[in-house]
Amino acid sequence: MKAPQNISPIVTALTGTVICIVLIIFPLGYFFVSYNNMVGNLEAEAEINARSITKIISTNPEIWEYQQLRLQEYLLSRPGQGYAENRHIVNRSNKIVAENADILEPPVIMRAANLYDSGAVVGKVEIYRSVRPIIIQAALIALYMLPVALGVFLILWFIPLRMLYRSEDTLRESEERFRELSQEFQTVLDCIRDPLLQINHELKILWANEGASAGFGGETHSITGRYCYELWHSRSAPCEKCAALKSFATGTTEVLQIATPDGRLFDERSFPVKDEDGRIKSVVVVAVDITAKANLQAEIVRAGHLASLGELAAGVAHEINNPINGVINYAQILSDKMVKGSKEEDMAVRIIKEGNRIAEIVRGLLSFARERKDIKMPVHISAILKEALALTNTQMRRDNIQFSIDLPENLPLIMVDFQQLQQVFLNLINNARHALNQKYPSPHELKKIEVRGEVVTVSDMPYVRVCFQDYGTGISSGILNKVINPFFTTKPSGSGTGLGLSISYGIIKDHGGSLKIESEEGEFTRVIIDLPLTPSI
């Protein structure tokens, strides 16, 4: 049991003082009572003796002083028991007339009574008694009281302290339990990965879980006391639509869907916290990141669109393939009949060539749109690029965008899903086209997309690296790390879903590869795709 700080010495001092007082009072009280009793006895005895001797004096007033034997005998006639006493009868000249002398140990007290003859004082009776017996008895009482006092001291000292210790233990246990509960509660709330905040009327953060601090890129203590709109939305004033403010106003749970500047989508719910009087003290805000869910929904919609496109493309492909087959073949017949090298023969050959282009486009469209379920096969990267270019060639020519392709023929085959990789390349080409058109509305020598391929080694693993580089608007460093986030787009409203790069990133990751973006605003954007030679999935 640990002594309470400060209280233990005080209790000890108080108890000690009380015990000392008790220890002194009892013997002293006894002494004073006994002393007074002794004094009273002596006075009464002196008075009685004086009266008796006065009678003797009255009988023989002239010669009483010579009746020494008689007086002495009188002085001796007292009970044998009792305290030792000295009794003196003295005359008017203070000369002892008769005496009875016991041995008295100091200190001694004396009481006297006058002797009268016809009203005149002729002498006095003096009685002496020792006080020592009383002192000894008082001392013995003090001695007997000592163990009792010690016991009382221990009781008085121990009981209150024990009560204090118990109170303190109870308090400590209560604090410990409270701390444990608090820690458990904090742990439970930290286990919730979604941001959880408690904010006051001013929208200042009173408390936050780790999910919130991680989301804001700081420690929990560093975000406490800051404004939620400042952290969450990088604003200097509350948002126009704020679920927390609405909760303060209505006193009810409010729900709001918000998009953060970095492209994430949150389902924000605010719950008012009321005091005993029903006033709203604060609001607890839970923000559930529904970006992935929304992404999935968008993917489902997209998959639905692709499925529809696939059906449509299959029908269209059939409808186009037949006439284009006819066009190519009729042109072939004409070409066969023309004089070799003639203008007419050249035109027929051109018809065949253009017909073949249409056929290629139809084939590419069909390949892109038709549903394929994650079929990985060994493919040369240039075959995928060729398919993607066939689909975008017309747009590129219309926008005066040049392609510079450097894909060595000896690049090894990689195990990929052809259609998915084609989708990635189409996304990257489309993004580059948009950036180039923004920077160069009219033809320009730098209005080009460079595609390079090589084998690289990353962490002792061989990869096929494909770089798409354009010299368009570039990406500012502030948003470079956000462009992969779903729903993040720099294109005008309606021009982009903000999903292209995130889907591409996911596809490359699914292939065990990586997609990195390097850019300088106003200069260039380089997308680097590394795909493993040996699939790691």
Place this chain on the structure above:
Amino acid sequence: MKAKARILVVDDEECIRNTFEIFLSYEGYDVTTACNYSEGLAAVAQKEFDLVIADIILGGRTGLDLLGEIRARNLQCQVIIITGDPTAGSALDALHKGVFKYIPKPVRKDELIEVTRAALNYK
């Protein structure tokens, strides 16, 4: 003199029938055309062919049905299936029914003549 090989072209597209007939006739083959399944079936019933080139989509029935019927009748001719909508399913179906070659459209002159020769030589 060796008899001309007899080839039946079945396609609902006139431009295909027409151009195939010209290409193959020019190569010296005896070419007959049919524009649908019924005509094609009637043709193989009336005349013996060395090779049948059939599109898959032929109005209500398909070239694969015609292929099945030819095999069912145990006719000794090769069959080439052409299609503007190539799918793994139809290709597998054709293979099971004993197709010689499954070719996605467009089918160009050189490819047509090459595969025709191969089919006739195989026979």
